[in-house]
Amino acid sequence: MTSGNNGASTPEDDDPFGYLYADGQANGAQPPSGGGGYGYPGSVNRTRAVGQRQYGQPAPTQQQTAAYGQVPQQQGAYGQPSAHYAAPETFPGGGAPTTPQQPTRGGGGGGRSGGPNTKGLLIGAIAVVAAVVIGIGVAIMGGDDSDNKASGDSTPTTSTSQSAQPSTSSAASASAALPKTDAKDLQLGGGATTASDVKGAKSDGGTYVTGFNNVGASITWTVDLQKAGSYRLYVQYSIPAVDANATLTVNGKPNQQPLGMKNFIKSSDTDLAKNWQSTWAPVTLTKGTNTLTLSCGQGNQCNALIDQLWVQ
Incomplete structure (x- = not known):
């Protein structure tokens, strides 16, 4: 059409x-x-x-x-x-279209017309990271504590046992290395002699030194040491519930204090068989041969039986 x-x-x-x-x-x-x-x-x-x-x-x-x-x-x-x-x-109000205005971001104290709050997001992110770091730290610490607890029952015991054994062995070795003597092996003088009538003596055969309560009586022990130093001289004795003492001479030099043989057990029984006990005095010894002498001098109370001497 x-x-x-x-x-x-x-x-x-x-x-x-x-x-x-x-x-x-x-x-x-x-x-x-x-x-x-x-x-x-x-x-x-x-x-x-x-x-x-x-x-x-x-x-x-x-x-x-x-x-x-x-x-x-x-x-x-x-x-x-x-x-x-x-x-x-x-x-009215028309005209060429203008470029859209970008939303403005709010300031610190006022409101905002649009856009994300980047400051708030940053604070939130920092808080999350801090929480994760703290959690990891706690977990690590907790893990270490649990490991210690799990192994704590056995490890300290093992360590103690290992450290104690050498100490015991060392002490035993030291004790074994340091000399000890019985009454029968001592050099006697001034009327001192040996006997075994009173029971309770610890020396071999129950032998002890008697007659020591006379002025001039003496007991001499010659001992060899591998190391010089300060030691203790121990003496095993028995008294009739009355204090006694003796002069101690080390390598020809008398000690300033006498060896005290007191009634440490506080016994009131005069039976010598019930009053065996021990005492000690400090001594300075040299490496090699040392001479130790117990004597009953003027002013000493020497009524005692002596059965053993040892250095420690």
């Missing part, structure tokens, strides 16, 4: 929008106005404006639509802008 009137006066052969085209306008097509025809001259006036009827909606008012058979007056000729059209920039 071409624009214009082809002779048929039916809606099927008519182009209701012919006035919109240049060839239609050349053939006399005009936009509808008043009660005149629609489209080409002699066309059937049976059309409606597009969008006039809306099904399921209330009928539009006269102000909203044009009269039956007419199109809105604002539509102009082809190629001409509508009288009611205006560019957006011509309206």
Whole structure:
């Protein structure tokens, strides 16, 4: 179908929008106005404006639509802008579109218009890292404590046992290395002699030195040492519940203090068999041979039985 009137006066052969085209306008097509025809001259006036009827909606008012058979007056000729059209920039407040403004970030004390709070996120991240570090530290500490507890029952015992054994062995070796003698092996003088009648003596065969309570009586012990130093001279004795003492001479030099043989057990029984006990005096010995002498001198109380001597 071409624009214009082809002779048929039916809606099927008519182009209701012919006035919109240049060839239609050349053939006399005009936009509808008043009660005149629609489209080409002699066309059937049976059309409606597009969008006039809306099904399921209330009928539009006269102000909203044009009269039956007419199109809105604002539509102009082809190629001409509508009288009611205006560019957006011509309206109040219009104009060329501007670049959207970026949301501003709030300051420290005021509000904010948009954007994430990076300061708050940073603080949160630092708190999380700190919590993780503390947790790891606690776990490590806890793990160390648990390991110590798990092995603590055995390790200290083993360490103590290992350290104690050498000490015991060393003490035993030292005791074994340091000399000890019985009454029968001593050199006696000044009327001192040996006997075994009184029970309780610890020397071999129960032998002890008697007759020591006479002035001039003496007991001499020659001892060899591998190391010089300060030692203690121990003496095993028995007294009739009365204190006794003797002069101690080391390598020919008398000690300033006599060897005290006191009643340390606080016995009141004069039975010598019940009063065996020991005493000691400090001595300084040299490496090699040393001579130790107990003697009953003037002013000494020497009523005692002696059965053993040893250095410690």
